[in-house]
Amino acid sequence: MKVRVSVSLKNGVLDPQGRAIQHSLEGLGFGGVKDVRAGRLIELEVDESVSDADLDEMCKKLLANMVIENYRIERVAA
Amino acid sequence: MAFRSAVITFPGSNCDRDMADALEKVSGQAPHRVWHGDADLPEGLDFIALPGGFSYGDYLRCGAIASRSPVMQAVIAAANRGVPVLGVCNGFQVLTESGLLPGALLRNSGIRFVCRDAPLMVENAQSLFTAGYAQGERISFPVAHHDGNYYADAETLDRLEGEGRVALRYAEDLNGSARRIAGVLNAAGNVLGMMPHPERAIEPEQGGSDGRRLFESALRGLVGA
Numbered sequence: 001m002k003v004r005v006s007v008s009l010k011n012g013v014l015d016p017q018g019r020a021i022q023h024s025l026e027g028l029g030f031g032g033v034k035d036v037r038a039g040r041l042i043e044l045e046v047d048e049s050v051s052d053a054d055l056d057e058m059c060k061k062l063l064a065n066m067v068i069e070n071y072r073i074e075r076v077a078a
Numbered sequence: 079m080a081f082r083s084a085v086i087t088f089p090g091s092n093c094d095r096d097m098a099d100a101l102e103k104v105s106g107q108a109p110h111r112v113w114h115g116d117a118d119l120p121e122g123l124d125f126i127a128l129p130g131g132f133s134y135g136d137y138l139r140c141g142a143i144a145s146r147s148p149v150m151q152a153v154i155a156a157a158n159r160g161v162p163v164l165g166v167c168n169g170f171q172v173l174t175e176s177g178l179l180p181g182a183l184l185r186n187s188g189i190r191f192v193c194r195d196a197p198l199m200v201e202n203a204q205s206l207f208t209a210g211y212a213q214g215e216r217i218s219f220p221v222a223h224h225d226g227n228y229y230a231d232a233e234t235l236d237r238l239e240g241e242g243r244v245a246l247r248y249a250e251d252l253n254g255s256a257r258r259i260a261g262v263l264n265a266a267g268n269v270l271g272m273m274p275h276p277e278r279a280i281e282p283e284q285g286g287s288d289g290r291r292l293f294e295s296a297l298r299g300l301v302g303a
Contacts, residue, residue: 013229014254016185062146065139065175067182068229 002076003046003055007064008039081301083109083125086153088144093130093167093277100277101127104293114147124300125162126153128169130222130275140183140225141171150176162206162296163269167223170261170271179262179271180238181230186223187254195285196221196274197249198260202242205263206299207270210291216249217288219274226273228255228262238262246272 009015015037022036042063046055055073064071083101087094094111101109109127110120119126133144144150150172157163157178165173173179186192195218200211211217230238235256238244246261253273261272276289 014184014187014227016187016189016227016254020189062138062142065142065182067174067180068184 001046001048001050003044003050004074004076005042005044005055005059005063006039006072006074007042007059007069008071009037010068010070013068081105081107081125081297082120082123083107083127084112084120084123085109085127085129086112086114086149087129088114088131088133088147088168088172090133090135091129091131091168093275096275097127097129097166097277100280100289100293101125103280104290105297112149114144114149117148117152119149119152119156123156123161125164125296126156128153128163128165128172129277130167130169133168133172136225139171139175141168141173141175144168144172145175154178157264157269160266160268162300164207164292164296165269165271166275166277167221167226167273170273171225173269173271178269179264180234181228181256181262183225183273184227184229184254185225186227191222191224192226192253193222194220196252196260198274199247199249201244201247202263204242205245205267205270207263207292207296208245209299210295218279218286219276219289220278220285221252221274223253223273226253226255228259228273230256235259241265243267245270246274 017038018036025033059071085098098109171183198217200215203211203213243263245263248258248260276292279286279289
Protein backbone atom coordinates (compact mmCIF):
# COMPACT_ATOMS: atom_id res chain seq x y z
CA MET A 1 0.00 0.00 0.00
CA LYS A 2 1.20 3.47 -0.80
CA VAL A 3 1.31 6.12 1.90
CA ARG A 4 1.90 9.77 1.20
CA VAL A 5 3.34 11.93 3.96
CA SER A 6 3.23 15.68 3.38
CA VAL A 7 5.55 17.69 5.58
CA SER A 8 5.12 21.44 5.78
CA LEU A 9 6.57 24.24 7.87
CA LYS A 10 4.42 25.37 10.76
CA ASN A 11 2.68 28.70 10.52
CA GLY A 12 4.94 31.44 11.76
CA VAL A 13 8.16 29.66 10.75
CA LEU A 14 9.85 31.79 8.12
CA ASP A 15 10.29 29.97 4.82
CA PRO A 16 13.12 31.59 2.83
CA GLN A 17 12.78 28.97 0.08
CA GLY A 18 9.09 29.68 -0.33
CA ARG A 19 9.86 33.37 -0.50
CA ALA A 20 12.51 32.84 -3.17
CA ILE A 21 10.06 30.76 -5.21
CA GLN A 22 7.48 33.52 -4.88
CA HIS A 23 9.95 36.14 -6.07
CA SER A 24 10.92 33.94 -8.99
CA LEU A 25 7.27 33.48 -9.98
CA GLU A 26 6.85 37.25 -9.86
CA GLY A 27 9.95 37.58 -12.03
CA LEU A 28 8.35 35.29 -14.60
CA GLY A 29 5.37 37.62 -14.72
CA PHE A 30 2.88 35.56 -12.71
CA GLY A 31 0.76 37.98 -10.71
CA GLY A 32 -1.50 37.40 -7.74
CA VAL A 33 0.71 34.91 -5.84
CA LYS A 34 0.33 36.08 -2.26
CA ASP A 35 2.49 33.54 -0.45
CA VAL A 36 4.49 30.40 -1.18
CA ARG A 37 5.40 27.73 1.36
CA ALA A 38 7.69 24.93 0.27
CA GLY A 39 7.24 21.51 1.86
CA ARG A 40 8.31 17.96 1.31
CA LEU A 41 6.42 14.97 -0.04
CA ILE A 42 7.51 11.51 1.11
CA GLU A 43 5.94 8.42 -0.44
CA LEU A 44 6.21 5.13 1.38
CA GLU A 45 5.33 1.67 0.10
CA VAL A 46 4.25 -0.26 3.19
CA ASP A 47 2.78 -3.63 4.14
CA GLU A 48 -0.87 -3.73 5.11
CA SER A 49 0.29 -4.57 8.63
CA VAL A 50 1.75 -1.09 9.13
CA SER A 51 -0.76 0.70 11.35
CA ASP A 52 -1.74 4.34 11.50
CA ALA A 53 0.00 4.50 14.87
CA ASP A 54 3.20 3.15 13.26
CA LEU A 55 3.02 5.81 10.56
CA ASP A 56 2.43 8.48 13.17
CA GLU A 57 5.54 7.30 15.05
CA MET A 58 7.59 7.39 11.84
CA CYS A 59 6.58 11.00 11.28
CA LYS A 60 7.28 12.06 14.84
CA LYS A 61 10.61 10.22 15.11
CA LEU A 62 12.11 11.03 11.72
CA LEU A 63 10.05 12.25 8.79
CA ALA A 64 9.07 15.57 10.37
CA ASN A 65 10.86 17.80 12.86
CA MET A 66 8.09 18.64 15.30
CA VAL A 67 9.84 21.86 16.35
CA ILE A 68 9.25 23.46 12.96
CA GLU A 69 7.09 21.16 10.86
CA ASN A 70 3.60 19.67 10.59
CA TYR A 71 2.81 16.46 8.78
CA ARG A 72 -0.19 14.87 7.13
CA ILE A 73 -0.50 11.15 6.44
CA GLU A 74 -2.59 9.91 3.56
CA ARG A 75 -3.12 6.28 2.57
CA VAL A 76 -3.39 6.08 -1.20
CA ALA A 77 -5.35 3.26 -2.80
CA ALA A 78 -3.02 1.04 -4.84
CA MET B 79 47.25 14.37 32.57
CA ALA B 80 44.94 12.39 30.39
CA PHE B 81 42.33 14.11 28.28
CA ARG B 82 40.26 11.54 26.46
CA SER B 83 38.31 13.06 23.64
CA ALA B 84 36.48 11.69 20.62
CA VAL B 85 35.53 13.13 17.26
CA ILE B 86 32.54 11.47 15.60
CA THR B 87 32.66 11.08 11.84
CA PHE B 88 29.46 10.62 9.84
CA PRO B 89 29.35 9.91 6.12
CA GLY B 90 29.71 13.43 4.71
CA SER B 91 31.45 15.01 7.71
CA ASN B 92 34.22 17.25 6.39
CA CYS B 93 35.50 19.16 9.43
CA ASP B 94 36.35 16.08 11.48
CA ARG B 95 40.08 16.31 10.77
CA ASP B 96 40.14 20.02 11.62
CA MET B 97 38.34 19.25 14.86
CA ALA B 98 40.72 16.40 15.71
CA ASP B 99 43.68 18.61 14.87
CA ALA B 100 42.39 21.41 17.12
CA LEU B 101 41.80 19.03 20.02
CA GLU B 102 45.25 17.52 19.62
CA LYS B 103 46.99 20.90 19.35
CA VAL B 104 45.31 22.21 22.47
CA SER B 105 45.40 19.08 24.63
CA GLY B 106 48.52 17.41 23.28
CA GLN B 107 46.57 14.19 22.91
CA ALA B 108 45.06 12.84 19.74
CA PRO B 109 41.33 12.27 20.04
CA HIS B 110 39.72 8.93 19.33
CA ARG B 111 38.12 8.86 15.93
CA VAL B 112 34.70 7.25 16.08
CA TRP B 113 32.63 6.16 13.09
CA HIS B 114 28.88 6.78 12.93
CA GLY B 115 28.05 3.08 12.79
CA ASP B 116 29.83 2.30 16.05
CA ALA B 117 27.34 1.43 18.73
CA ASP B 118 29.74 2.21 21.57
CA LEU B 119 32.03 5.08 22.45
CA PRO B 120 35.50 4.55 23.93
CA GLU B 121 35.42 4.22 27.72
CA GLY B 122 35.92 7.19 30.00
CA LEU B 123 35.63 10.03 27.51
CA ASP B 124 36.15 13.58 28.80
CA PHE B 125 34.91 15.32 25.68
CA ILE B 126 32.94 14.49 22.53
CA ALA B 127 32.97 16.63 19.38
CA LEU B 128 30.45 16.47 16.55
CA PRO B 129 32.11 18.10 13.55
CA GLY B 130 30.82 20.15 10.67
CA GLY B 131 30.05 18.90 7.21
CA PHE B 132 27.11 17.56 5.30
CA SER B 133 26.29 14.30 7.04
CA TYR B 134 24.23 12.04 4.80
CA GLY B 135 24.23 14.74 2.14
CA ASP B 136 21.85 16.83 4.26
CA TYR B 137 19.12 14.42 3.12
CA LEU B 138 15.69 14.86 4.72
CA ARG B 139 16.90 17.70 6.99
CA CYS B 140 20.43 18.77 7.95
CA GLY B 141 21.61 16.45 10.71
CA ALA B 142 18.39 14.42 10.77
CA ILE B 143 19.77 11.08 9.63
CA ALA B 144 23.02 11.45 11.58
CA SER B 145 21.09 12.15 14.76
CA ARG B 146 19.41 8.74 14.44
CA SER B 147 22.66 6.84 13.76
CA PRO B 148 23.86 4.15 16.19
CA VAL B 149 26.70 6.20 17.65
CA MET B 150 24.37 9.09 18.45
CA GLN B 151 22.40 6.92 20.86
CA ALA B 152 25.67 6.49 22.77
CA VAL B 153 26.45 10.22 22.49
CA ILE B 154 22.99 11.12 23.83
CA ALA B 155 23.45 8.72 26.75
CA ALA B 156 26.91 10.19 27.45
CA ALA B 157 25.59 13.77 27.28
CA ASN B 158 22.84 12.85 29.71
CA ARG B 159 25.50 11.49 32.06
CA GLY B 160 27.21 14.89 31.92
CA VAL B 161 29.99 14.24 29.39
CA PRO B 162 30.72 17.52 27.57
CA VAL B 163 29.59 17.52 23.94
CA LEU B 164 30.51 20.23 21.43
CA GLY B 165 28.63 20.33 18.13
CA VAL B 166 29.86 22.70 15.45
CA CYS B 167 27.91 23.62 12.32
CA ASN B 168 26.47 20.31 11.11
CA GLY B 169 27.26 19.05 14.62
CA PHE B 170 24.92 21.75 16.00
CA GLN B 171 22.24 20.60 13.57
CA VAL B 172 22.74 17.02 14.76
CA LEU B 173 22.34 18.20 18.37
CA THR B 174 19.04 19.98 17.73
CA GLU B 175 17.76 17.07 15.64
CA SER B 176 18.68 14.65 18.43
CA GLY B 177 16.80 16.71 20.99
CA LEU B 178 19.90 17.42 23.09
CA LEU B 179 19.42 21.11 22.30
CA PRO B 180 16.15 22.96 21.74
CA GLY B 181 15.14 24.65 18.50
CA ALA B 182 16.04 23.97 14.90
CA LEU B 183 18.31 25.35 12.21
CA LEU B 184 16.51 26.62 9.14
CA ARG B 185 17.76 27.72 5.74
CA ASN B 186 19.60 31.08 5.99
CA SER B 187 17.13 33.92 5.64
CA GLY B 188 19.05 35.30 2.66
CA ILE B 189 18.91 31.86 0.95
CA ARG B 190 22.63 32.01 0.21
CA PHE B 191 25.38 29.90 1.69
CA VAL B 192 27.31 32.20 4.03
CA CYS B 193 31.09 31.72 4.14
CA ARG B 194 33.04 34.42 5.95
CA ASP B 195 34.48 35.48 9.29
CA ALA B 196 31.65 36.15 11.70
CA PRO B 197 31.95 38.73 14.47
CA LEU B 198 30.57 37.20 17.67
CA MET B 199 29.79 38.32 21.18
CA VAL B 200 30.38 36.04 24.15
CA GLU B 201 27.05 36.16 25.95
CA ASN B 202 27.85 33.68 28.69
CA ALA B 203 31.49 33.55 29.74
CA GLN B 204 30.84 31.16 32.58
CA SER B 205 30.19 27.92 30.77
CA LEU B 206 32.68 25.09 30.55
CA PHE B 207 33.33 26.04 26.92
CA THR B 208 33.47 29.82 27.23
CA ALA B 209 35.10 30.45 30.61
CA GLY B 210 38.29 31.59 28.87
CA TYR B 211 36.56 34.59 27.35
CA ALA B 212 35.40 37.80 28.97
CA GLN B 213 31.68 38.48 29.30
CA GLY B 214 30.59 40.44 26.23
CA GLU B 215 33.95 39.98 24.51
CA ARG B 216 33.97 40.42 20.74
CA ILE B 217 35.60 37.52 18.94
CA SER B 218 35.66 36.22 15.39
CA PHE B 219 35.21 32.67 14.07
CA PRO B 220 34.72 31.55 10.48
CA VAL B 221 31.24 30.47 9.47
CA ALA B 222 30.35 28.36 6.43
CA HIS B 223 26.77 27.20 6.29
CA HIS B 224 23.53 27.20 4.37
CA ASP B 225 21.23 26.28 7.23
CA GLY B 226 22.29 28.24 10.27
CA ASN B 227 19.17 30.27 10.87
CA TYR B 228 18.37 29.37 14.47
CA TYR B 229 14.70 29.00 15.24
CA ALA B 230 12.80 28.35 18.44
CA ASP B 231 9.45 29.61 19.63
CA ALA B 232 9.37 32.85 21.65
CA GLU B 233 8.84 31.04 24.92
CA THR B 234 11.88 28.83 24.37
CA LEU B 235 13.99 31.82 23.33
CA ASP B 236 13.00 33.70 26.48
CA ARG B 237 13.89 30.69 28.58
CA LEU B 238 17.29 30.30 26.88
CA GLU B 239 18.08 33.97 27.42
CA GLY B 240 16.85 33.91 31.00
CA GLU B 241 18.92 30.86 31.88
CA GLY B 242 22.09 32.18 30.27
CA ARG B 243 22.02 29.45 27.67
CA VAL B 244 22.76 31.74 24.74
CA ALA B 245 26.53 31.24 24.76
CA LEU B 246 27.35 33.19 21.61
CA ARG B 247 25.54 35.79 19.58
CA TYR B 248 26.36 37.17 16.13
CA ALA B 249 27.38 40.82 16.41
CA GLU B 250 25.38 41.48 13.25
CA ASP B 251 22.57 39.72 11.41
CA LEU B 252 24.25 36.97 9.44
CA ASN B 253 21.68 34.33 8.60
CA GLY B 254 18.38 35.43 10.11
CA SER B 255 18.92 33.58 13.40
CA ALA B 256 16.36 34.41 16.07
CA ARG B 257 17.87 37.07 18.34
CA ARG B 258 21.13 36.59 16.38
CA ILE B 259 21.82 33.41 18.35
CA ALA B 260 25.00 31.66 17.23
CA GLY B 261 25.53 29.12 20.00
CA VAL B 262 23.27 27.46 22.56
CA LEU B 263 23.91 25.48 25.76
CA ASN B 264 21.74 22.72 27.21
CA ALA B 265 20.20 23.20 30.65
CA ALA B 266 23.05 21.37 32.41
CA GLY B 267 25.68 23.36 30.53
CA ASN B 268 27.60 20.33 29.24
CA VAL B 269 26.33 20.49 25.65
CA LEU B 270 27.15 23.40 23.35
CA GLY B 271 25.97 23.71 19.77
CA MET B 272 27.23 26.51 17.55
CA MET B 273 27.30 27.32 13.85
CA PRO B 274 30.67 29.20 13.82
CA HIS B 275 33.84 27.10 13.62
CA PRO B 276 36.23 27.52 16.58
CA GLU B 277 38.36 24.65 15.24
CA ARG B 278 39.16 26.81 12.21
CA ALA B 279 40.57 29.58 14.40
CA ILE B 280 43.28 27.86 16.42
CA GLU B 281 46.43 29.45 15.05
CA PRO B 282 47.22 32.85 13.54
CA GLU B 283 48.05 31.11 10.26
CA GLN B 284 44.35 30.29 9.96
CA GLY B 285 43.52 33.98 10.02
CA GLY B 286 42.78 34.14 13.73
CA SER B 287 43.14 32.17 16.91
CA ASP B 288 40.06 33.18 18.89
CA GLY B 289 38.79 29.60 18.80
CA ARG B 290 41.71 28.24 20.75
CA ARG B 291 40.39 29.51 24.06
CA LEU B 292 37.16 27.58 23.63
CA PHE B 293 39.07 24.30 23.64
CA GLU B 294 41.45 25.55 26.33
CA SER B 295 38.48 26.50 28.52
CA ALA B 296 37.03 23.02 28.23
CA LEU B 297 40.39 21.39 28.87
CA ARG B 298 41.01 23.54 31.93
CA GLY B 299 37.52 22.95 33.23
CA LEU B 300 37.82 19.20 32.80
CA VAL B 301 41.32 18.29 33.80
CA GLY B 302 42.51 21.47 35.47
CA ALA B 303 45.29 22.03 32.93
